[in-house]
Amino acid sequence: MPYEVVLFDLDFTLFDSERSERKALSATFADYDIAVNYEILETYREFNSQLWSDFEEKRIKLIDLRTERFRRLCRKLGFQMNPGDLADTYEKNLGNYGALYDGAEELLMSMKGQSKVGLITNGLESVQKSRLHNYDLQKYFDVVLISGECGLSKPDPAIFQMSLDLLHHTNKNSVIMIGDSLSSDVQGATNFGIDSCWFNPHGLDKNPIYNPTFTVQSFADIESLF
Missing domain, CATH: 3.40.50.1000 (HAD superfamily/HAD-like)
Structure with missing residues (x-):
């Protein structure tokens, strides 16, 4: 061709990216002595997928997506962490835990x-x-x-x-x-x-x-x- x-x-x-996400989430929540289980991982992926779809349709800006996925995660699971801090740490880990x-x-x-x-x-x-x-x-x-x-x-x-x-x-x-x-x-x-x-x-x-x-x-x- x-x-x-x-x-x-x-x-x-x-x-x-599935493997990379899993490793990055585990490293991020380890800072808060939280072990990432199936519920955390799947809840994150659900919100992340929804928000990336919104981004493709121009319903959300990238700068807002990066924190909104953690804001929704914390709200649903009752976590008290700062979504912005989670986003910063996660992105550093995501870049380093490549696969x-x-x-x-x-x-x-x-x-x-x-x-x-x-x-x-x-x-x-x-x-x-x-x-x-x-x-x-x-x-x-x-x-x-x-x-x-x-x-x-x-x-x-x-x-x-x-x-x-x-x-x-x-x-x-x-x-x-x-x-x-x-x-x-x-x-x-x-x-x-x-x-x-x-x-x-x-x-x-x-x-x-x-x-x-x-x-x-x-x-x-x-x-x-x-």
Whole structure:
């Protein structure tokens, strides 16, 4: 497949963010002598998922999301900690407790030799930059756009246009977006008019309102497209 530009998502695509979240939460609450159990973890994930969906729909700003998830968590579970303090500590831990999926770096190396490679991630600047630095991933990307830094986010077509502008690339027919999120990665690509590859390692059912160009379950499947 003659793609000249390959755009990747980061969380849950290249990064095992589920594992990273669990470790970061455990380290954060350990400061308060609280062991993170299933209830805490799932309550956090419920609120976090809701708020990121709100962010994609521009119903909440990123600066508010980072504390609101902990404000809701504390309210529901009866914790007395300061949500802002929790957010600060958690984000430091999240940046340091990275977990790159096995084979992710090898995939990037392979793509780098064939195409221009970009990263478009809806995330906090400090967290994503720490991850890129700790795993020395910056060298694989010709452009990196982090929503918390550039002020744009998926699925807004503007962030995809920004990536192509920075790459000095105009032919949308030779661009593909690869990511795990139907609502941000796949829909964002659709909104912008480029191909998309839904990374679905867990074999989830596809919501029929989304139409990825390809659906894959492994990095090997991704490589087979090129």
